[in-house]
Amino acid sequence: xxxxxxxxxxxxxxxxxxxxxxxxxxxxxxxxxxxxxxxxxxxxxxxxxxxxxxxxxxxxxxxxxxxxxxxxxxxxxxxxxxxxxxxxxxxxxxxxxxxxxxxxxxxxxxxxxxxxxxxxxxxxxxxxxxxxxxxxxxxxxxxxxxxxxxxxxxxxxxxxxxxxxxxxxxxxxxxxxxxxxxxxxxxxxxxxxxxxxxxxxxxxxxxxxxxxxxxxxxxxxxxxxxxxxxxxxxxxxxxxxxxxxxxxxxxxxxxxxxxxxxxxxxxxxxxxxxxxxxxxxxxxxxxxxxxxxxxxxxxxxxxxxxxxxxxxxxxxxxxxxxxxxxxxxxxxxxxxxxxxxxxxxxxxxxxxxxxxx
Numbered sequence: 001x002x003x004x005x006x007x008x009x010x011x012x013x014x015x016x017x018x019x020x021x022x023x024x025x026x027x028x029x030x031x032x033x034x035x036x037x038x039x040x041x042x043x044x045x046x047x048x049x050x051x052x053x054x055x056x057x058x059x060x061x062x063x064x065x066x067x068x069x070x071x072x073x074x075x076x077x078x079x080x081x082x083x084x085x086x087x088x089x090x091x092x093x094x095x096x097x098x099x100x101x102x103x104x105x106x107x108x109x110x111x112x113x114x115x116x117x118x119x120x121x122x123x124x125x126x127x128x129x130x131x132x133x134x135x136x137x138x139x140x141x142x143x144x145x146x147x148x149x150x151x152x153x154x155x156x157x158x159x160x161x162x163x164x165x166x167x168x169x170x171x172x173x174x175x176x177x178x179x180x181x182x183x184x185x186x187x188x189x190x191x192x193x194x195x196x197x198x199x200x201x202x203x204x205x206x207x208x209x210x211x212x213x214x215x216x217x218x219x220x221x222x223x224x225x226x227x228x229x230x231x232x233x234x235x236x237x238x239x240x241x242x243x244x245x246x247x248x249x250x251x252x253x254x255x256x257x258x259x260x261x262x263x264x265x266x267x268x269x270x271x272x273x274x275x276x277x278x279x280x281x282x283x284x285x286x287x288x289x290x291x292x293x294x295x296x297x298x299x300x301x302x303x304x305x306x307x308x309x310x311x312x313x314x315x316x317x318x319x320x321x322x323x324x325x326x327x328x329x330x331x332x333x334x335x336x337x338x339x340x341x342x343x344x345x346x347x348x349x350x351x352x353x354x355x356x357x
Contacts, residue, residue, distance in 0.1 A: 001078040001322060002029075002070075004102070005315025006063065008095030009087025009115045010140075011036040011046045013058040016311030017070035018125070020319040026125040030069035031305075031312040032062050041180045045170070052090030059098055066311065074106045079327070081318020084112035085335030086141075092334040100330055111318035112332035116340040118313040119275040120148050125316040126302045133300075134262045134269040136255055136288065137340075138278035140166035140183070145210050145258035146340060147266050148273070151320045156341040157261045158210025158254060165247060166278045168214035172221050172243055176236050186240045187281050193234075193241025198224050200246040202253065210258035217246055248287040255288070259295045271298040280304040 007014040016031040036054050040046050067074070082099030085092050096112060103110040119137055123129050132149040134157075143165045145158040163171070166183055173182025178189065200220045203213040221243050228235055255272070262269050272292045278284060279301055292299035306313060321327070 001319055002072060002076055003079045003081055003111075003315045003319040003322065004063070004066070004077055005113075005311040005313070005318055006059070006080070006082040006095045006099050007115070007309050007311045007314045008055045008059065008091040009083045009085070010091065010309060011040055011051050011054075012309040013055050013062055014309060014311035014314075015059070015063040015066040016315045017066055017072065018312055018315040018319060020316070020323065024124075024323070025128060026316055026319065028125075028312050029071070030066040031310055032066045032069070033310050034058050034062055037181060044174060044180050046088070048088045048090055051088055052094060055091045055094040059094060063098070063102075074102065074108070077106065077108050079109040079111055079318055079322045081111040081113050081314050081321075083115040083118065083314050084332055085115065085338040087115055087336065089334060089336040092336070096332065096334050100332075104330065109322060109327045110330065110332065111321050111326070112328040113314050113317045113321075114338050114340060115309075115314070116142060116338070117152070117154070118317040120146065120154065120340065121151065121317050121320055122275055122302045122306055122313045123271075123273045123300045124320065125312070126306060127300050129273065129300055130270055132266050132269060133271045133273050134259055134297075136258075136272065136274045136279075137276045138165045138274070138284075139276035140164060140170065142276065143212050143214075143278075144340070145255065147262050149266060151324055152326065154341045155265070156344040157258045158212065159344070160212040160214065162213055162215035163218060165212070165214060165251070166276075168218050168247070169278075171218055172240070175222050175225060176231065176239060178236070183278070183281065186244065187283065189237045189240040190244040190283065191241075193237030193239070195241040195245035197238040198242035200224075200242050202246055202249045205250060205253045208257065210254055210261055212250065212254050214247070217243065217250070244283055248283060251284065252287050252291050255291045256295065259291075259297070269297055271300045274299065274301045275307060277308045279307045
């Protein structure tokens with residue numbers, strides 16, 4: 001089965017073609033991503049209107065390139081998948097409308113993909129993992145621990161009660177005068193910093209639930225930065241290192257609780273899976289290895305290029321759904337908000353932002 005995937009939920013315009021074999025294995029035939037970082041950098045963050053216009057200008061050419069690199073024609077497609085949310089609504093509309101047009105013209109099944117589900121299922125493409133597994137989903141707008149028990153079957157075990165991890169990285173970068181995108185800049189600065197210089201709190205540590213909170217930590221960074229008359233590059237590096245260390249400790253604690261809750265409800269997980277743009281942070285990847293080791297399970301992380309937004313993950317989620325006969329009609333609606341666990345409640349500040357991860 002060949003599936004075209006389209007991703008336009010934020011500031012990456014992306015398209016890809018994947019092939020899903022009858023045995024459930026997958027292969028990426030093309031994966032084209034065009035980042036809009038340059039368009040948004042001078043504003044210090046994503047401007048939704050600029051992002052939507054860029055998607056309109058870029059998407060047709062990117063889809064054409066993805067199809068040419070895959071070496072196939074539209075008649076060979078078994079389906080067309082597009083991210084239908086959550087995300088910046090203008091961009092979501094562009095991608096979903098384009099997918100509908102392709103599906104109508106070529107009489108091809110349509111799949112309206114939840115962007116978060118695409119992140120959740122990517123390890124099945126890259127590593128062939130079986131259900132159930134415990135997912136740590138961390139991006140610019142989302143921080144969740146989720147039990148993944150099947151395609152379309154998700155139970156949220158923990159979430160952020162305020163800022164997402166990526167969002168906190170972005171805001172710390174901004175308050176310290178680091179350029180956009182903020183997440184990688186904080187990680188880079190932290191590499192030459194002293195993580196022991198500032199004693200920042202470890203939010204939610206020791207609590208029996210698996211929820212996260214980053215707002216207080218972010219405020220602590222602001223307070224310490226304001227006490228220094230004029231920040232030197234070393235001050236910035238030390239603040240970043242101390243902040244990142246606090247995030248790592250908090251994340252490790254929260255995930256340990258999340259894995260405990262998983263075992264209580266679903267038995268031993270096949271693996272701890274990390275997905276989403278924050279999983280591209282090398283320090284966080286290292287911390288997750290230790291969490292998995294202590295929990296006696298395997299850590300699986302897609303390559304960094306498949307952690308950030310891309311078309312291959314959308315195409316794969318579409319293929320997984322198509323294999324089960326799960327398709328959508330032309331009435332499928334774009335969604336700015338779309339919970340992965342339909343039975344969960346939306347956390348405070350729920351939405352999709354951009355943190356460079």
